[in-house]
Amino acid sequence: MTTYYDEVQELKQRYPDRRSAVLPALRLAQAKHGHLSTDALRECAEAIGTTPAYCEAVASFYDMFHLAPVGRHLVEVCTNISCALVGARQVLEAFEQELDVTAGETTEDGAVTLRPIECLGGCGWATIVAVDHGYRTHVQPDDVPGIVQELRDGD
Ligand code: FES
Incomplete structure (x- = not known):
């Protein structure tokens, strides 16, 4: 079974700068967790090789990312x-x-x-x-x- 970490490693191969994979990595994390909780941001950061603050900063710019739980x-x-x-x-x-x-x-x-x-x-x-x-x-x-x-x- 492919883990979130594995999927992000694959995504990173597509970009010259690994941090550029943050958008698809956030999308995957949100799909997995429902919203970008502290844990989701930490998991994303670990997989990308950056900080949770960087992931949160990017996520907070885009309307399609949810930093708080949302309804069904x-x-x-x-x-x-x-x-x-x-x-x-x-x-x-x-x-x-x-x-x-x-x-x-x-x-x-x-x-x-x-x-x-x-x-x-x-x-x-x-x-x-x-x-x-x-x-x-x-x-x-x-x-x-x-x-x-x-x-x-x-x-
Ligand atoms: S102002 Fe552009 S869709 Fe509403």
Whole structure:
């Protein structure tokens, strides 16, 4: 059985500087641990041959890495300018109300994490909401109960 350490050693071979493998190594660590806990960051650092602080610094720059636990589902509402202009704030508030959380939090049952996010690259289809990494386009506040129900039905 291939271990995380072995997989990272293989990744390192693809880069002239071993520390450049940190992004795929973080992705693997997150897939293994669910989020980048202290243990996950330490394991990543050991496999890369760097420090946990370096791994954390890189991870903290990217929205796709989670330094805290997240729910079984992830709902990310783009609140950047194009989406903001067509009501992203109201969409985010509708999710907060429907899920009974504040943006950045996870529902009490651990089902859904809601968070605002920077531009998802779908500005022409605003408001964009990423639901478990799948994009929903032109989302309006009225669409929110249906999206949440879908997630609850899928659990
Ligand atoms: S501003 Fe929302 S996708 Fe670009």
